[in-house]
Amino acid sequence: MTGCSHHAPVPTPSLTPNLADLYSQCRRGHTLPQTLYTSAAVFDFEMDAVFTRAWLQAGHLAEIPRTGDYITVQLGKTSVVIIRESESVVRGYFNTCRHRGALLCTSDKGSARRLVCPYHQWTYDLGGNLIFARNMPADFDPRQHGLVPVHCEVVAGVIFIALSDDAPDFAEFRHQLEPMLAPHDLENAKVAHSVVLPEYANWKLVMENGRECYHCSARHPELLTAFRDPTEDDYFDAQPDWMKDFEAVCHANGLVNGPAEGAWFDILRFPIKDGVESLTLDGRLACSQLLIPSGEGNIGTLRWATEPNAFSHALRDHAFSFEAWPIDVGTTHVRGKWLVHKNAVEGRDYELAHLTALWNATNDQDKWLAENNFKGVQGRGYVPGPFSVNDEKKVIDFVNWYLDTAQRCLRF
Ligand code: FES
Numbered sequence: 001m002t003g004c005s006h007h008a009p010v011p012t013p014s015l016t017p018n019l020a021d022l023y024s025q026c027r028r029g030h031t032l033p034q035t036l037y038t039s040a041a042v043f044d045f046e047m048d049a050v051f052t053r054a055w056l057q058a059g060h061l062a063e064i065p066r067t068g069d070y071i072t073v074q075l076g077k078t079s080v081v082i083i084r085e086s087e088s089v090v091r092g093y094f095n096t097c098r099h100r101g102a103l104l105c106t107s108d109k110g111s112a113r114r115l116v117c118p119y120h121q122w123t124y125d126l127g128g129n130l131i132f133a134r135n136m137p138a139d140f141d142p143r144q145h146g147l148v149p150v151h152c153e154v155v156a157g158v159i160f161i162a163l164s165d166d167a168p169d170f171a172e173f174r175h176q177l178e179p180m181l182a183p184h185d186l187e188n189a190k191v192a193h194s195v196v197l198p199e200y201a202n203w204k205l206v207m208e209n210g211r212e213c214y215h216c217s218a219r220h221p222e223l224l225t226a227f228r229d230p231t232e233d234d235y236f237d238a239q240p241d242w243m244k245d246f247e248a249v250c251h252a253n254g255l256v257n258g259p260a261e262g263a264w265f266d267i268l269r270f271p272i273k274d275g276v277e278s279l280t281l282d283g284r285l286a287c288s289q290l291l292i293p294s295g296e297g298n299i300g301t302l303r304w305a306t307e308p309n310a311f312s313h314a315l316r317d318h319a320f321s322f323e324a325w326p327i328d329v330g331t332t333h334v335r336g337k338w339l340v341h342k343n344a345v346e347g348r349d350y351e352l353a354h355l356t357a358l359w360n361a362t363n364d365q366d367k368w369l370a371e372n373n374f375k376g377v378q379g380r381g382y383v384p385g386p387f388s389v390n391d392e393k394k395v396i397d398f399v400n401w402y403l404d405t406a407q408r409c410l411r412f
């Protein structure tokens with residue numbers, strides 16, 4: 001006998017899931033079925049269906065300021081190297097040697113005049129051409145063995161990659177983001193600090209969490225020292241007074257605010273709290289060397305988010321970016337990066353602890369929330385639950401985008 005009318009479904013023992021059935025069973029406006037968060041087969045499918053068919057924010061020019069500087073990113077089992085070929089050209093390659101496939105660049109970042117494989121020293125120039133391969137036969141053609149490129153685009157100092165030709169059109173996103181972000185001059189920024197935070201949760205739970213502030217009032221006291229509480233009475237009004245004042249300031253500063261939305265991006269400059277100058281614990285500027293040195297008043301924060309894995313903020317004094325890189329079905333690496341003007345000097349113009357405290361606290365809290373969510377979702381009692389239409393609107397958008405992208409792939 002049971003005293004409760006709500007029962008968890010009895011799961012079928014896990015076999016390889018039928019993906020088309022699984023996706024067609026999803027209820028829009030709700031969290032996903034358990035298998036979509038927990039199945040390694042689904043994860044492998046997502047790497048092909050979602051991540052190789054999207055534009056992924058992968059870094060900043062500020063991370064590779066000089067020719068030969070590179071960073072690597074890990075996505076599932078795939079590693080990509082992003083390298084500055086010259087002052088004006090950034091290239092991306094699969095980080096796999098064309099000889100026997102060894103990983104070519106073995107660290108997160110570095111600098112090289114040529115890329116030399118650690119195994120048998122096949123050597124590539126920064127354009128990906130094979131320029132040295134010892135003792136190969138006379139008919140060996142090095143031109144057939146260059147590094148395999150990935151698509152790479154740079155917008156106002158931010159680097160995006162796409163692993164296949166099936167990524168959506170980039171031009172519209174560039175057209176929207178460039179004029180809004182260019183005034184922050186991230187091309188002349190430097191990375192003051194970066195972290196890689198492993199989160200032991202499925203990547204979609206990490207992103208769902210990152211797309212809503214329904215949890216902020218209870219879980220993010222630091223974040224709410226700077227952001228307006230979205231549960232404030234007038235937050236969803238069309239034009240509250242604080243928004244009118246903010247728009248006048250931005251207009252006077254010559255800034256474009258948006259919103260600009262596309263199928264896979266969302267860009268908006270919005271005000272932070274009155275009297276708060278930056279995203280710091282005390283609300284004061286994090287860096288006295290400003291990214292936007294001219295103009296008066298509080299210009300809030302420019303937030304841009306791209307599906308499936310990133311959001312960023314650019315302020316007058318610094319920028320912060322968040323990238324979530326899925327490693328396996330239960331592991332996601334969150335990369336956090338703080339940028340300030342390249343001439344800023346630590347200890348004189350900014351203090352690292354002051355610059356990073358707000359997002360470090362927030363990311364640690366979100367790590368706990370996502371991991372705790374993953375624990376609950378894996379249990380027998382889990383059934384998909386409804387999102388709040390107001391407070392989790394961007395989560396609904398994320399999940400809908402995810403389902404549309406996955407189902408589009410299944411149809412072809
Ligand atoms: S695998 Fe790279 S040189 Fe042999």
Ligand SMILES: [Fe+2]
Pocket residue numbers: 209210215220362365366
């Ligand atoms: Fe959060």
